[in-house]
Amino acid sequence: MAKVTLxxxxxxxxxxxxxxxxxxxxxxxxxxxxxxLESEALVEKYQTSIPVLKSITxxxxxxxxxxxxxxxxxxxxxxxxxxS
Numbered sequence: 001m002a003k004v005t006l007x008x009x010x011x012x013x014x015x016x017x018x019x020x021x022x023x024x025x026x027x028x029x030x031x032x033x034x035x036x037l038e039s040e041a042l043v044e045k046y047q048t049s050i051p052v053l054k055s056i057t058x059x060x061x062x063x064x065x066x067x068x069x070x071x072x073x074x075x076x077x078x079x080x081x082x083x084s
Contacts, residue, residue: 002032003075007052009037014064018051025071032056 004026008015022031036042036050046052053062055074062070 003030003056005032005034005054005056007034007036007042007046007050007054009035009050012050015051018053018064018066021066021068022053022071024068025075 004022006015006019006022008018019031034042036046049063051064053066053071053074054060055077058077060074060077062074
C-alpha cells in the first residue's frame with residue numbers, strides 16, 4: 001500500500017528530480033504517482049506547485065523545492081522508512 005503520493009505531470013524535470021529524491025527514502029511501491037492532468041481539481045490545486053509530495057497517513061504536504069532531509073522527516077513522522 002502506498003505511503004506517499006507524488007503529484008506530478010509527464011515531462012516535468014523537477015518532478016523527475018523529486019521522484020529520485022523520494023526513492024532515497026521510500027520504496028517505489030510505496031509511492032502513488034498522481035498525474036495532476038487527470039483531474040481538473042488537481043490541476044487547479046497544484047498547477048503552479050508541482051512536484052508535491054503528500055503523506056497518505058498524515059496528509060502533510062511537501063511543496064517543491066524540498067530536500068531529501070525533509071522527505072526523511074516526513075516518512076519518520078509516519079513511522080515508516082525505505083526499509084520497513
